[in-house]
Amino acid sequence: MTARTLTDRVSSSTAVLAVGLIADVSAVVPLLTSESFRRWLKTHWWIPTIVSIVLLSMLIYLMNNHLRQLDKITQLQEQLQEPSSHDISRFQKVIATIPPDSYTIQWLKTGFIPSRFEGGDVDPLLALLTQCELDPRGFDDQQLNHAYQEFVRTLDEFITTTAHELTSDYANGRRVLQMPDRHEFASPDLYDQAVNKVNSARGELIRSYDNFLIVAQKAKVREYSSPRIYRTR
Structure with missing residues (x-):
């Protein structure tokens, strides 16, 4: 039995209950408005009181039971x-491009210096951004797709910010990205602003990356991922 079938049955039972109550009320109204009933009610008022309490208790029980069934159906779904x-x-x-235990993520989280780093450190990020741009398909799961799109946005923002604030140079045959010296800026404040801008972009990237993993875990996608894809530098 599927969750949809259970939902339909609960909804149908609720509709039947509502129709039954309406029919009962329609049948009872003429009786309640009659003169003989009003005379009887004056001497037997306690009977309708007890009946009302019992009916109210039954209604509360049925409503609570209905809510419990809906909760079970939600869990089943x-x-x-x-x-x-x-x-x-x-x-x-x-x-596979940047696993959680990769050098790139470890560097971004614990060893990042916004004013200078090797170009090779960001190469996996560039490769992933290129991959995302070449394959614009997102995810079928809406929450996972939202987290993924946010991650891609912060990834692009980080790459763009570092390219704008740092210059590329070669030292000992290795490509290095670094900011100009502080004294080359018009004022020390501009240097600090550039450093903060790069560091902020790095923080947003890590935040969105971690959130992407968390949402993937909730969507059970990570359960199907082979552990062989997790590799370090």
Whole structure:
């Protein structure tokens, strides 16, 4: 039995209950408005009171039971949800370039110096950005796709910011990205602003990357990813 079938049955039972109550009320109204009933009610008022309490208790019980059934159906639907093959494949391609335990992520989180770093440190990020631009397809899961698009946006922002604020040079045969010396700026404040801008872009990139992994975990996509894709530099 599918979750949709359960939902339909609960909804149908609720509709039947509502129709039944309306029919009962329609049948009882003429009786309640009669003169004989009003005379009887004066001497037997306690009977309708007890009946009303019982009916109210039953109604509360039925409503609570209905809510419990809906909650169970929601949990069942969440359990039955499985990631699409496209989402699994797409996640594997993205995460294979910069795994959580890769040198690139470790460098961004703990060893990043915004004013100077080797060009090779950002090469995996450039490769991933190129991959994302060449394959614009996102994810089928809406929440995962939103997290992915935010990650791509911050990745592009980081690459753009570093390219704007740092210059490329070669030292001992290795490409180095570095800011001009402080004294080459018109004022020390401009140098500090450039450093803060690069560091802020780095922070946003890490935040969106971690959130992407968390959402992927909730979507069960990471459960299907092969551990062989996690490699370090």
